[in-house]
Amino acid sequence: MTTALPATPDYDAWPIEAHLETLTFSPRLVTVRWSDGRESRYHSIWLRENAADDSTINPATRERILDLSALPGWPEVAGAEIDAAGALCVDFAPEQLRLRFHPGWLRAHDYDNAEDPEAPLATVKLWHGGPEAAPDSLDASGLLDTTPDSETEESILAPALESVLGKGMVRLRGLPTEPGSLEAIARRIGPVRPTNFGLLFDVKAKPDPDSNAYTSIALPPHTDLPTREYHPGLQMLHCLENSVSGGQAVMLDGFAVAEALRQRDPEAFDTLTRVHWCFANTARTTDYVWYSPMIRLDDRGELLEVRIADFLRGPLQANFDEVESAYAALMTLQAMLREPEFAIRFTYAPGDLVIFDNRRLLHARDAFEGSSGHRWLQGCYMERDEVRSRYRMVQRRRRERRVAAKGQQES
Ligand SMILES: [Fe+2]
Structure with missing residues (x-):
């Protein structure tokens, strides 16, 4: 039984702010519920493309090598569970491939709940000057x-x-x-x-x-x-x-x-x-x-x-x-x-x-x-x-x- 968390498809670190608690799935969708009550839905094709294994990501560069159009068919979920490490495990058909997803990474990229994924990195504040104003x-x-x-x-x-x-x-x-x-x-x-x-x-x-x-x-x-x-x-x-x-x-x-x-x-x-x-x-x-x-x-x-x-x-x-x-x-x-x-x-x-x-x-x-x-x-x-x-x-x-x-x- 594995207890270590899986890699992520990038060089970043993703703190686990909430744990995966339960899930349901259908062939093209995985729905998870987090420990803080949030529900997130992930499409099967999105999960398949964003896996972190060596058939998807070149481990040397962490850039994608997977060509979705070269898969034997549209990726579908044949099974899914939360494993002992707290990672999401998905069995993909028709590849017959089990892939694991880091919960911190999944949560940070939850497009189902994202307010504005392209929001500026810092809040943009327009300013006026005047005699008393000085630059930061x-x-x-x-x-x-x-x-x-x-x-x-x-x-x-x-x-x-x-x-x-x-x-x-x-x-x-x-x-x-x-x-x-x-x-x-x-x-x-x-x-x-x-x-x-x-x-x-x-x-x-x-x-x-x-x-x-x-x-x-x-x-x-x-x-x-x-x-x-x-x-x-x-x-x-x-x-x-x-x-x-x-x-x-x-x-x-x-x-x-x-x-x-x-x-x-x-x-x-x-x-x-x-x-x-x-x-x-x-x-x-x-x-x-x-x-x-x-x-x-x-x-x-x-x-x-x-x-x-x-x-x-x-x-x-x-x-x-x-x-x-x-x-x-x-x-x-x-x-x-x-x-x-x-x-x-x-x-x-x-x-x-x-x-x-x-x-x-x-x-x-x-x-x-x-x-x-x-x-x-x-x-x-x-x-x-x-x-x-x-x-x-x-x-x-x-x-x-x-x-x-x-x-x-x-x-
Ligand atoms: Fe100038």
Whole structure:
């Protein structure tokens, strides 16, 4: 008689929050009742595909090798029971194969009761700014001294990632100010996305600039690289020096502005989700162009991204009859972006690193006096996927610790 729990079809740990108590089955369905009274139904084909045995999953990669269409027939349940280890055992016909399912994994993937399996990893909170507002700030002074993937590193990164996922930004403080150290810091989250501006880019006034960012003039609220089909989901700006007068940083939650626009002027909102604008960065040696609405919704109507940068907009090429309404909507949006109630303003201190969602937040800066000192930020890009992957790993480690504490190990 086996008392060890079966493997799961992934690398994760799944604490057992409730036990399997009873079950019933028919050829295409297994219905289980848990110790807390919940009832879950699992289709036979779903169970067959999600088994963790070596005919379904390559144990070396934990990726699926099963081809459902190669089975001798539609998988049906010939028998089912809860075994001594508390696992669900199913006899599949016509394969004549007995497979076991980990109860913690089954419960965590209970699609019969799931409210929203695609819900964001952290609650998304839209925010307004104003004179008293400040970014979520965390002391990260020890970050580069921690061991990668250690609990100490996680204690700094976890709240930072939660702020980025929920509010679209975080300010880490107390980091080193050596030029180039941003790459090592960024790698604690994930790989950097290189662009034609380099792996890291220097934001400072320089001769012969190839972007307005590399001058001392004010920059209006914008997202970076709207000229790309897939513009970066994340931007990091790391302050190495800041002794100039002016140059205050400004951040706005583009989703909060878009929602306010949806309330105040639904027609303008609709126009900006529909009309494709031209975004162009035609420098001396590169020529990036992409057409996109300024506000994009997902197929549920939720905000997916904003893409706004007046200085990177090419000539509008819309339907003739839509040109004036497109500009009217744009100007309504531009006026809202200047409303102080949306903006967080702050001054970078050396050692600050601001991480923000570049497809949600807009950033801007005041003009500064180039002769009054030095202002040097280094920046880089990354994808939202890296934040989500890193945060999922944080959650996995937490589950592993819960499993270890409960003594619920797999075989
Ligand atoms: Fe920028």
